[in-house]
Amino acid sequence: MPANLTPEFLAARQRLNQASSDEERMEALQEMLATIPKHKGTEKMQADLKRRLAKLKERAEQRRRSGKSGGPSYHVEPEGAAQIALVGPPNSGKSSLVAALTNAKTEVAPYPMSTFRPIPGMMPYEDVQVQLVDLPPITAEYTEGWVFGAARTADAVALCWDLADERSPQAVELVVEMLAERHVSLGGGPSRHVDWRTVERRTLLVGMRLDLSLDGLARAQEWAGGRFPVVGVSVETGEGLEDCKRRLFEIADVVRVYSKKPGQGADMEQPYTLRTGATVLDVVEHVHREFLDRLRFVRLWGSSKFDGQHAPMDHAVQDGDIVEIHLA
Ligand SMILES: Nc1nc2c(ncn2[C@@H]2O[C@H](COP(=O)(O)OP(=O)(O)OP(=O)(O)O)[C@@H](O)[C@H]2O)c(=O)[nH]1
Ligand SMILES: [Mg+2]
Numbered sequence: 645m646p647a648n649l650t651p652e653f654l655a656a657r658q659r660l661n662q663a664s665s666d667e668e669r670m671e672a673l674q675e676m677l678a679t680i681p682k683h684k685g686t687e688k689m690q691a692d693l694k695r696r697l698a699k700l701k702e703r704a705e706q707r708r709r710s711g712k713s714g715g716p717s718y719h720v721e722p723e724g725a726a727q728i729a730l731v732g733p734p735n736s737g738k739s740s741l742v743a744a745l746t747n748a749k750t751e752v753a754p755y756p757m758s759t760f761r762p763i764p765g766m767m768p769y770e771d772v773q774v775q776l777v778d779l780p781p782i783t784a785e786y787t788e789g790w791v792f793g794a795a796r797t798a799d800a801v802a803l804c805w806d807l808a809d810e811r812s813p814q815a816v817e818l819v820v821e822m823l824a825e826r827h828v829s830l831g832g833g834p835s836r837h838v839d840w841r842t843v844e845r846r847t848l849l850v851g852m853r854l855d856l857s858l859d860g861l862a863r864a865q866e867w868a869g870g871r872f873p874v875v876g877v878s879v880e881t882g883e884g885l886e887d888c889k890r891r892l893f894e895i896a897d898v899v900r901v902y903s904k905k906p907g908q909g910a911d912m913e914q915p916y917t918l919r920t921g922a923t924v925l926d927v928v929e930h931v932h933r934e935f936l937d938r939l940r941f942v943r944l945w946g947s948s949k950f951d952g953q954h955a956p957m958d959h960a961v962q963d964g965d966i967v968e969i970h971l972a
Pocket of ligand 2: 738739740751752758759778779780
């Protein structure tokens with residue numbers, strides 16, 4: 645029977661027994677290994693502790709690789725015209741941006757890892773609302789799988805970059821790489837499915853802390869090199885915020901279509917919102933599913949040459965178009 649177990653060892657053993665997560669178990673086991681009296685009588689016990697610790701570490705590593713955490717998982721129900729996920733390294737300003745552009749009460753803090761669950765907020769833009777989702781940071785050490793999932797299911801991504809931090813290129817590159825490993829590829833083109841598991845997400849690089857940096861924006865632009873559009877903002881002075889809103893609306897790839905009843909003016913208050921590429925037929929279905937059965941023709945104003953002519957059903961509508969649906 646091993647003798648001379650220290651109070652520190654016994655306290656750590658108690659913590660191990662009461663631990664509710666693998667992190668706590670690993671911490672307790674490490675403490676037990678450090679404080680166990682090292683003599684012949686405890687050799688078997690030492691080996692046993694090491695084995696248990698190795699097993700837990702392996703499990704954590706597997707979870708990290710597969711992007712599954714076994715921990716909590718969150719899903720944000722989409723609302724408004726589109727959903728944009730905020731990703732980036734710790735302390736890069738994600739929460740500050742969401743707080744500045746939406747009504748969300750999200751925690752802004754001068755230390756990293758302050759956000760640990762998704763916080764949605766609605767950003768008003770002209771006559772529509774775009775949902776921004778504040779997320780925890782993406783780091784090599786510890787990021788729960790659902791964070792990558794949130795970027796995958798969003799319509800577009802805002803990638804936050806601290807203009808005042810010289811380590812931003814490496815930190816942001818890591819974020820891009822970790823997402824790519826999980827088959828979420830960030831790019832400047834329209835969001836799309838690439839194959840059965842890979843998605844591309846249209847991305848805006850948002851340089852934060854413009855007020856604290858003179859040449860940071862040029863460096864961010866150089867790094868982005870045409871991969872992503874770049875916008876610089878300061879939540880302190882408000883500089884760039886309006887531009888940022890517009891650019892976020894642009895990456896959301898939303899088209900607004902207004903409806904008009906025959907013989908009346910168009911309802912310019914409440915647009916229908918669809919994805920870029922939506923056709924006249926998509927609009928009809930969006931307005932009312934049952935209209936499809938009774939549809940005769942659609943008159944269109946706006947899109948390139950259209951000025952009230954009958955529009956082909958496969959014509960792609962454009963932002964600001966007005967439709968007049970004629971039913972049988
Ligand atoms: N001066 C200045 N400070 C900013 C700006 N944007 C963010 N900050 C500060 O940067 C710090 C971090 O901001 P957060 O918004 O909490 O960063 P985060 O990316 O959400 O951090 P995590 O959730 O921990 O990943 C806070 O102290 C902010 O006040 C900015 O434009 N100018
Ligand atoms: Mg945050």
